[in-house]
Amino acid sequence: MKRRLYDLAAADGTRFSPYCWRVKLALAHKNLEYETIPWHFTDKAAIAASGQDKVPVLLDGANIVSDSQIIAEYLERTYPNEDSLFGEPPSQALIMFIKSWTETILHPAIAAMVLGDIYRRLVPEDQPYFRQTREAMLKRGIEEIDAARPAATQVFHATLKPLHRLVSTQDFIAGDAPNWADHIVFGALQWGMLTSSTALLPENDPILDWMHRVLALYGLRES
Amino acid sequence: MKRRLYDLAAADGTRFSPYCWRVKLALAHKNLEYETIPWHFTDKAAIAASGQDKVPVLLDGANIVSDSQIIAEYLERTYPNEDSLFGEPPSQALIMFIKSWTETILHPAIAAMVLGDIYRRLVPEDQPYFRQTREAMLKRGIEEIDAARPAATQVFHATLKPLHRLVSTQDFIAGDAPNWADHIVFGALQWGMLTSSTALLPENDPILDWMHRVLALYGLRES
Numbered sequence: 405m406k407r408r409l410y411d412l413a414a415a416d417g418t419r420f421s422p423y424c425w426r427v428k429l430a431l432a433h434k435n436l437e438y439e440t441i442p443w444h445f446t447d448k449a450a451i452a453a454s455g456q457d458k459v460p461v462l463l464d465g466a467n468i469v470s471d472s473q474i475i476a477e478y479l480e481r482t483y484p485n486e487d488s489l490f491g492e493p494p495s496q497a498l499i500m501f502i503k504s505w506t507e508t509i510l511h512p513a514i515a516a517m518v519l520g521d522i523y524r525r526l527v528p529e530d531q532p533y534f535r536q537t538r539e540a541m542l543k544r545g546i547e548e549i550d551a552a553r554p555a556a557t558q559v560f561h562a563t564l565k566p567l568h569r570l571v572s573t574q575d576f577i578a579g580d581a582p583n584w585a586d587h588i589v590f591g592a593l594q595w596g597m598l599t600s601s602t603a604l605l606p607e608n609d610p611i612l613d614w615m616h617r618v619l620a621l622y623g624l625r626e627s
Numbered sequence: 628m629k630r631r632l633y634d635l636a637a638a639d640g641t642r643f644s645p646y647c648w649r650v651k652l653a654l655a656h657k658n659l660e661y662e663t664i665p666w667h668f669t670d671k672a673a674i675a676a677s678g679q680d681k682v683p684v685l686l687d688g689a690n691i692v693s694d695s696q697i698i699a700e701y702l703e704r705t706y707p708n709e710d711s712l713f714g715e716p717p718s719q720a721l722i723m724f725i726k727s728w729t730e731t732i733l734h735p736a737i738a739a740m741v742l743g744d745i746y747r748r749l750v751p752e753d754q755p756y757f758r759q760t761r762e763a764m765l766k767r768g769i770e771e772i773d774a775a776r777p778a779a780t781q782v783f784h785a786t787l788k789p790l791h792r793l794v795s796t797q798d799f800i801a802g803d804a805p806n807w808a809d810h811i812v813f814g815a816l817q818w819g820m821l822t823s824s825t826a827l828l829p830e831n832d833p834i835l836d837w838m839h840r841v842l843a844l845y846g847l848r849e850s
Contacts, residue, residue: 494715494802494806495717497797497801497802498722498724498725498802498808500796500797501793501808502724505789508788508789565731566724566731566732567724569727569730569731570723574723576720577724585724
């Protein structure tokens with residue numbers, strides 16, 4: 405049976421989940437073929453066999469694996485002959501700083517800009533769930549978030565400074581080739597760029613160039 | 628001749644430079660003995676032989692090396708049999724993200740709190756130089772920076788989120804043992820803690836525990 409990935413989809417089919425993007429890049433990194441199954445926030449029943457209710461969920465033969473970090477560790481363990489996702493131990497630990505930065509700083513900075521745009525892109529049955537969970541998480545209403553977008557955009561650009569400087573001086577976050585660190589940060593920005601109603605970065609931004617290098621290396625399309 | 632390091636000093640002798648702290652930890656990491664020479668911002672003549680005008684400057688036999696990153700690379704090359712500062716290539720590249728984050732995000736967040744405290748701790752002859760260069764850098768006067776300290780303190784705590792989460796789940800930034808990534812971030816926080824007129828972190832903060840682990844491992848004192 406072909407490898408399959410449950411992949412969060414908007415009403416128009418756009419696959420925008422940062423965590424699913426991480427896994428798609430990790431599968432490409434490991435040279436593994438797969439097909440995606442579009443999934444919506446309220447399709448909890450479809451992934452019940454994974455024992456939890458969020459995507460990504462990977463079906464690989466008899467294995468059902470969820471949570472992007474656990475999927476990456478599963479792929480590294482199961483396909484050790486392909487390029488490593490993590491590198492040797494010091495590298496693996498350092499990636500955890502980049503993961504922590506992405507999830508505690510970059511994700512909130514992106515959500516503060518595009519949360520309303522995401523809401524408006526969802527299938528109607530997902531919208532009440534999304535509004536309720538995200539407003540509780542961010543402690544603000546979607547309309548309030550929309551109204552504060554100019555300030556959030558300034559914060560977003562300030563947040564990107566370390567990445568901007570880094571990818572101006574080296575090809576990938578992990579150096580000469582991307583690894584799980586690149587996948588994690590790429591997923592976050594791809595999430596923002598695929599859902600935002602405005603361009604998040606100017607055309608000649610070194611961060612965009614880095615994203616294009618990642619896609620080109622894995623032979624992936626932009627969306 | 629004994630290895631010597633020109634080390635920035637306050638009027639009371641406190642050694643507070645984040646870049647000098649990086650190098651002191653790197654020297655300890657490489658098991659290298661050295662003595663420090665206290666230096667002030669206006670002692671440009673004392674380090675003229677280094678071909679530039681900032682510390683750290685390391686004198687190692689006939690070699691005079693300046694710039695903390697270049698010193699670290701010099702130590703790694705010159706003392707390859709000791710523990711590596713960088714690890715293998717993927718690790719070395721990942722450290723550059725942490726360096727970039729420290730210098731573009733963490734350093735400015737700390738400066739926004741303690742710049743006035745640093746100014747007041749300097750020897751009198753350093754004060755006009757420090758005021759002029761730092762006010763130009765930050766585009767604000769020292770008194771303005773002092774007045775905005777409560778807001779800056781909030782930004783500082785938000786900035787530390789990724790580090791806080793990381794060192795709550797692993798012993799060092801580089802995993803089971805510290806490396807140059809730990810040295811860089813430690814230097815920044817040590818700079819803030821040694822100069823601030825108020826406690827920067829609560830006593831039971833996991834970041835403080837990590838700093839104590841770093842010092843203990845290298846057998847170093849707190850200041």
